[in-house]
Amino acid sequence: MARRAPTGPVLGRALLILEAFGPRHTSLTLTELARRAGLPLSTVHRLAGELVTWGALERDAGGRYSVGLRLWEVGSLAPRGLGLRERALPYLEDLSRVTHENVQLAVREGAEVVFVERIAGSRAVPVHTRVGGRFALSATGVGLVLLAHAPHDVQEQVIGGPIERFTARTVTDPKALRRMLADVRTNGFSVSDRQVTDDALSVGAPIRDPAGAVVAAVSLVVRYGTVSAHALSPLLLSSARAISRALESR
């Protein structure tokens, strides 16, 4: 995970310890934890002990640390995480059952997409997203929706680049990306045509809070050539509206 500026000394160090964990680092020895946190072994030993006592970390029989269930429980109270996901899930499941394709729900955090839910389609093209995982805003269906409705400074930051290339069709030209974002706002949905992998097309639509602000995006990811984006967009727009309405009853 990306580092942020540390805060007060003790709390800041504890947060560095939490940051040491990642999708490919879910279980760490004390030494690995100290190295990844950039902190002395003795400090990590003491703070990790406190975090284990509270349940933010767990320690297995072999002495390896992992993120604890209690931190997951507190995290599940995040309105933009599990809160959003709980409201949206019935509609995501409907989309999945109707299309048998990959369904994704995501929010923006800074200049990145964070995936809040994904349902893998039973006859769908493989996708490599992970719940809680991050991705560039500039390439995916959900990312283009979130970027098109992001604050001006976030848009400029991403467009100012460098824009990561995933395939030959990834849009990395600032002018072309600007045009694409304008299209997303005009059409009400995004199309990412083989911009992430050579075999996938995704269509995304915005989810709005009661004040009309875009707070999340939903997408379908299909194998390129099997369905057109325009065939998918009405279904996706109607699901996105249904989820937006479900958020109002909060």
Next chain:
Amino acid sequence: MARRAPTGPVLGRALLILEAFGPRHTSLTLTELARRAGLPLSTVHRLAGELVTWGALERDAGGRYSVGLRLWEVGSLAPRGLGLRERALPYLEDLSRVTHENVQLAVREGAEVVFVERIAGSRAVPVHTRVGGRFALSATGVGLVLLAHAPHDVQEQVIGGPIERFTARTVTDPKALRRMLADVRTNGFSVSDRQVTDDALSVGAPIRDPAGAVVAAVSLVVRYGTVSAHALSPLLLSSARAISRALESR
């Protein structure tokens, strides 16, 4: 959430701030936060500011605090939370599609059940669990499985009571509960017959890690009188075994 012993002064106070949030308290003013954490306003103001900077908390336009997406992201790395859920989800969805009943996945934390996933059935009896929510070990289908396979001291703590009563059929007699737990171990599945609500029956089965230890439980919750527990148990046992096998490939 239940309080634990605070740790070092700064980290302990930061954890008290996180503990102030709960299912019915997802959004708090600074004053509410200070009152629920039992800390001075100035301390909470400073620490909450640090937690907002890191992303563990978020602050909305009206100044209310909630749990931040970044804490949810780190929490999603907990092997017993989202890790388990990701492995189990395809099998839970199969159970849901085959039965159209409520499907639940849970782990034990101390002397309580924590629900890691639930899929509400389209024609199912209403259940009141919440992902990330807690419940007594002694009454539900998943709880009876987890209790039957819990360490001796946890079993004695729960059996030693007091055992909470939810309906006239909740088993609160220590001897009867001991017998019921022995039956769970003998039969390989649990039956909670209207022990939580007057209209629901749930059947639970254990999920084991590669070493054979019970690490989670899966259950179906159906309306009482529509399906017998013995009709559900083979399906549930086979799903629980499939999930156990999926954990091996970790």
